Amino acid sequence: MICATLSIDVVSPSPECRDLMKIRIEHLDKYFPLPAGRRLPVLEDINLEIQKGDFVMVLGQSGCGKSTLLNIIGGLIAPSSGTVQVDGQPISGPHRSITMHFQEPTLLPWLDVKDNIAFGCRIRGETDDLEYRVNEFIEMMGLSGFEKSHPAELSIGMACRVSLARALVARPEVFLLDEPFASLDTFTRSRLQEELINIWLSEGFTAVFVTHDIAEAVLLGNRIVLLGGQPCRVMDTIAIDLAYPRRLTDESFFQCKKNILESFKTSLERNAP
């Protein structure tokens, strides 16, 4: 089936594929205004189609515009031109079915762990069985016993767990993650990577995960989108057909990572000016 192995060249998919399409980005450009009327082009002609239930890794160097792209999908900043559609609806602001996890935990220091997790539900007035749902995610993220702690008392790994719980308790259909584990130590990171995959397998959301780490990209995603260039374009997209759970030590993982490195190298060379 065409749907199984997506490529960016598919612009008008067949009708049966349309149902599965979750996010569609077309001809997206973004520039930031600079002083003296100049402008900084960051993203150029990004085209991307993401299917329901995908775990898409957006891979690119620091400063290439990954966060900007994620913020546009999340409706936090507007594109300069082009469109982002979720479920066929154009995005014009923050959307209930999309939740974002930021680069830093961005916990509110005046609230305890429990209130931080419940923050979004309270904002949206979704207070039915709030206690139950919050407790569910406190348990799922291994935060039991820390309900009354304040962010200043948490390790960075724990803070990351709290912010994951805060995002997940909204039960997002689309979960955007901006280098969530970049500042963690290796042990904490691999534990959280594993837990995130387990949650994704059970909750079934569509994930867009930004990273600059190839190993992380191959470990987590079923598809990698390589960004590169100045301004940034989509260089290549690759499907990863490894079964979950994947381990850093698996021979197949190692082989896959090697192949992907090779093919990224050629696509970067091909796209070089």
Place this chain on the structure above:
Amino acid sequence: MSVVANNVITPPNGQHWLVRFCYSFLGGLLSVALWAIIGHMLFSRPGYEQFSGFLPGPAARALARLFLDSRFWLSAAASLSRVVVGLSVAFALGLPAGVLIGYYRRLSLTTDLSVQFLRMVSPLAWMPVALLIFKSFESAIDFLITMATIWPIILTTAAGVSRVNPQWINMARDQGARDRQVLTKIVVPACVPHILTSLRLALGVAWIVLVPAEFLGVSSGLGYLINDARDTMEYDRLMAVVIAIGILGFFLDGAVRLAMKRLKWYGDART
């Protein structure tokens, strides 16, 4: 002393409280000695004997008498209530103004010049105006305290608002917060440390402006007590009131500092 100084429990960045106390005590003692020496040099000259009340000994005795005098406590209460009224009005007007100015950049650009200008006008310059506007001296004093304190409140609050972590605001918007919710659930709570700082600044200013403001025809308050002592030439009492004003101000400031300390997350870098 050395036992305390070598205490292993002492945190590396802060001295043990007993050491700090010893330093403060020593510093206080030096100040009193300086006061005594300069006072003796000034007032032991012939013709100046009448001013010997300004010296530490007589002043201390007068201070003890003052603290036992119910009229002093009534005056202190009168002064305090003026500070409370003046500050409350300043906060009621200044906090919302500061939050809005910090939040909306256009408003900040519009008001910056005026606020910076008004901030530099001595509040006492408004005294004649205050007397024209208000019939009672009482209200005129409240007005002066408000005029003195509202600018630091506006500026500190606005600075706090404009420094709120923008990612908190993004997070709230992503979670579906509307503009008003961003203001009430993120911006205002995030500014509590700045608001307490502004309270501390404003309290200091209010306490300073209070005394000259009470030279206005009122017949109660600490400023009035100073004027009264001068008129009756009881210089030891005058000095005692000056010291009492310092002590009360110190404790008022200490109360706000304590409140700031009790905010667990105050000054917390991790966000």
